[in-house]
Amino acid sequence: MESLHWADTTAKRVIKKRENLEKYVVACGITPSGHIHIGNAREVITADAIYRGLLNQGVKGELIFIGDTYDPLRKVYPFLPESYERYVGMPLSEIPCPEGCCESYAQHFLRPFLESLDDLGIEMTIYYADRCYKEGIYDEAIILALENRNKIREILNKYRSDPLPEDWYPLTVICENCGKLSTTKVIDYDQEEKTVEYLCSCGHRNTVEPFKGRVKLPWRVDWPARWSIFEVTVEPMGKDHGTSGGSYDTGIKITREVYNYQPPEKVIYEWIQLKVGEKAVPMSSSSGVVFAVKDWLNICHPEVLRYLILRSKPSKHIDFDLKSIPNLTEDYDQLERNYFELIKRLENGEELKEDEKDKIRIYQLSTPRIPEKLPLQVPYRFCAVISQIAYREDREEIDMEKVLDILKRNNYPVDNIDDYDFERLKNRLYMARNWALKYGEVLNIIPLEEAIKEYNKLSEKQKEWINVFRDKLKDIEFQGLLIHELIYSTAKEIGLNPREAFLASYRILLGKNYGPKLGSFLSSLDREFVIRRYSLLE
Incomplete structure (x- = not known):
């Protein structure tokens, strides 16, 4: 069945431009500077949809994720204690966990997101930038950058109002004395010895081999380097990277002229804006305007998050209002009903219209684990009500017998409910109760x-x-x-x-x-x- 969904048309465009590749690699990544929110998830879910589109075209594909764990902490964000001032400029992977529960700052914010991937139905190869640098995966790319520094500077200066100086090097060293990389400056490179001399604002000066995690490439060089290292074919990116003169424009020149690699196809996505009162505010980990992916999974099904993102083209911005969760879930439930009805018609040999085929494809992409039959659907809004009525404070749980009794009184076929429907119903009840208590209507019957x-x-x-x-x-x-x-x-x-x-x-x-x-x-x-x-x- 041919689909006009944007994920499939993107896959076709990529294959047409890059014919006969042994494997098509879709890349995505996040800098874990703070809580990973559903705006970040748009990149990963978009990448997953393109990957599924490629597989749907019969080619071999791989989905990879690069956690930018070697980026420096840029400032003390609102959610951090003032004591973190001492870590500003250090790589995120080398900073202690803010709550002492993980091995590093980077892992503290990455882990909850990575743990949510199974719920979101996403399987991908995960790379951590700090480990890639320390394992020497970037070593060759570092040498090429140093040997082509004038060429890189020339490319970057075409897009800068303030040109980089002639003594600029495409590299920052992690100071052995203070552990920071944003305060160091490379002052010389010995091509024969393959060493760099650097000076740090802390006063430390040394000559080191720029390998095994001693240095980091700046973002505008790091990105094209990784395209060639991981043989990336297509990558979704935020509109800031994809604008004219942005890091993609400089990246394609660097990857061709320095790394001798054909740059990946770009898919630009818009921001997801969180509605706060009457205003829609772009989500940002650093500003603290976030709704984390792990928080979503406490109030709604992961398929509904995928649906929210995949029903629109990436270029369309999304305004997200937490109060609209019941309506969004009802839209998904309607799509699910449509899917099973349309599949039945398709099996009966009927010809479907284009918009009907599109509904099937959106459901497939939104629902990685499609049930065998139409599940029992109890409206989310009703679940928000009965979950509060049936909640047993003494046991701190929802009384499922009471729930089933209520559903019977409302003509729901629950006499022979199977395990799948029971678990799905139970999950929705707890999610809807969490939503009601925090964002919706708390049910208080007055005395x-x-x-x-x-x-x-x-x-x-x-x-x-x-x-x-x-x-x-x-x-x-x-x-x-x-x-x-x-x-x-x-x-x-x-x-x-x-x-x-x-x-x-x-x-x-x-x-x-x-x-x-x-x-x-x-x-x-x-x-x-x-x-x-x-x-x-x-």
Whole structure:
């Protein structure tokens, strides 16, 4: 089945430009200077989609990730103690963990993200820049950079308003005295001895061999060097790198003229902006405006994050509002229903339209582990309600028997629920509860005394409706749909606008003018409690 999804069209374009390669390497990477957020995840998930697009075209591919662990700490970020001032300028891999739980600063921020990859359905070869330098993988690239320093300087100066001086070298040395690399300057290179002399602002001066992790290439040289080292074919990059005169433009010249390698195809992606109030703010680890990938997995399915990113072209920016998680999950659930319906039609020999094929492909790319059949779907918003109602504070867990009882009352087919559906439902319940408590609506049924005060504020017609509704509620089966229908029929019976009936209910239950879907909500509660509350009795 041909797909017009951007991941597949990108893969076709790459293959057409780079025909007959033995292997197509898709690269991505992150500097772990702070919490790795879903904006960072866009690069990795985009790379994974391109990789899957290449495999879909029948070629051999590899997805690699390079953690830029040898980058220096640039400043004391808002989430760091002031004592970290002493580490500014040192490689992230050489700085102690801020919380003492990992072997380094870099690993502290990388580890939670890498641990989330399995949930996200991403398999890739992982490289750490500090280890690559220390193992000598960059040694040859370092020599080529030093021997071609004038050529590199000339390339970079074409894009600089402030030209690099003639004594500039494409290298920084890690000072043996203070451990910093951002404070050193190479002052000479001996081509025969293959040594560099450097001076550090701490006063230390020495001559060293620039190998095995003693030095680091600056970013604009490091990037093209790694393209040739890892034979990268295509790489997604943030729009800052892909702009005119950016590090990609200088990189393609350096990789061709210095490293004799054809640069990879670029895929530029836009930022994911986090909505804070009415403003949408670009996420940034250094500024502290983040929503970490590990935090996402506490409130929503990983497939929904993939869907959020993959349903749009990389060039389209995404405004992300935490309050919109239920709507986003409902969109994904609808896509899932569409997928199983369309696959059935396809198996029956039907010809699908282009937009229908696109739905199938978006679901496939969003869902690395596709279930065998349409799973049980309980709306996320409803899960946010029943997870709070069924939560046992004494056991600190959701009472799944109570959940299944509530779902039965709302006509969900849970009598013979299988293990897959049960676990998925359970996961969604805990996620939705976490979301509700932190970003959504905390469900607080008000005490009786407050309910009586709210009742006294209602109109006489609303009070009349409460009495009629309560009396008839005693005689019907306690099911969400039946309760919903009864709200409308009793309101109509006494000439009350149904909206006023809902309003009256929310006032005496929650002390608010709004709340969850009322029929489902009432059926989730204990029947006797509901009747007592509408009687304004304990």
